[in-house]
Amino acid sequence: xxxxxxxxxxxxxxxxxxxxxxxxxxxxxxxxxxxxxxxxxxxxxxxxxxxxxxxxxxxxxxxxxxxxxxxxxxxxxxxxxxxxxxxxxxxxxxxxxxxxxxxxxxxxxxxxxxxxxxxxxxxx
Amino acid sequence: xxxxxxxxxxxxxxxxxxxxxxxxxxxxxxxxxxxxxxxxxxxxxxxxxxxxxxxxxxxxxxxxxxxxxxxxxxxxxxxxxxxxxxxxxxxxxxxxxxxxxxxxxxxxxx
Numbered sequence: 001x002x003x004x005x006x007x008x009x010x011x012x013x014x015x016x017x018x019x020x021x022x023x024x025x026x027x028x029x030x031x032x033x034x035x036x037x038x039x040x041x042x043x044x045x046x047x048x049x050x051x052x053x054x055x056x057x058x059x060x061x062x063x064x065x066x067x068x069x070x071x072x073x074x075x076x077x078x079x080x081x082x083x084x085x086x087x088x089x090x091x092x093x094x095x096x097x098x099x100x101x102x103x104x105x106x107x108x109x110x111x112x113x114x115x116x117x118x119x120x121x122x123x124x
Numbered sequence: 125x126x127x128x129x130x131x132x133x134x135x136x137x138x139x140x141x142x143x144x145x146x147x148x149x150x151x152x153x154x155x156x157x158x159x160x161x162x163x164x165x166x167x168x169x170x171x172x173x174x175x176x177x178x179x180x181x182x183x184x185x186x187x188x189x190x191x192x193x194x195x196x197x198x199x200x201x202x203x204x205x206x207x208x209x210x211x212x213x214x215x216x217x218x219x220x221x222x223x224x225x226x227x228x229x230x231x232x233x234x
Binding site (some may be wrong): 035037043044045047048050059060061062077095100107108109110112113114115116117 | 125127146158160162164168169171175181194197206213215220221222223224225226227228
């Protein structure tokens with residue numbers, strides 16, 4: 001079964017750090033671009049970051065640039081999001097998502113597999 | 125990276141058709157054919173319904189269709205069913221390798 005399982009969420013104080021993990025199974029992880037998307041409960045989805053198949057290239061939303069770092073370990077089939085200098089407005093459910101792969105070498109920028117999400121709460 | 129504009133809510137009766145709009149700018153929807161649509165039921169992860177403006181992933185009902193004109197993308201659901209009641213989100217490539225979502229639309233099946 002194709003699956004993504006996030007972990008690492010929790011309660012952290014403003015200014016603190018947290019590392020999220022996303023374990024992939026059921027597919028060839030190294031063949032896919034991967035993304036993080038977040039959602040404040042009751043609010044909309046917000047794209048956070050993406051990383052290339054081999055981990056050699058990444059991009060970020062302006063709201064997290066310089067504070068968050070996306071990475072991956074293809075040997076462990078795991079995606080990460082290192083979150084530093086956390087703010088109250090980073091409180092959300094964080095989803096990892098697989099990018100739909102239709103033609104090798106081109107991006108669809110669509111997410112065909114999602115994890116169940118992990119909750120991050122930034123509060124004192 | 126301003127959010128795409130969607131109506132907060134739409135409604136329709138079973139069997140009817142509804143359309144949800146998603147308005148962007150020349151920096152996103154107006155320039156790129158990389159618009160996708162997601163369905164999200166309460167407490168669940170989003171599900172991909174449409175990608176690249178009008179393509180359906182395997183397994184998605186042909187009652188769901190997508191289109192785009194100028195700066196506005198649209199999702200049409202025909203033959204509304206009770207299980208279609210959910211939140212719907214559009215998403216577009218926004219240049220510089222970034223993506224932007226819409227604010228979401230709550231679909232109510234009357």
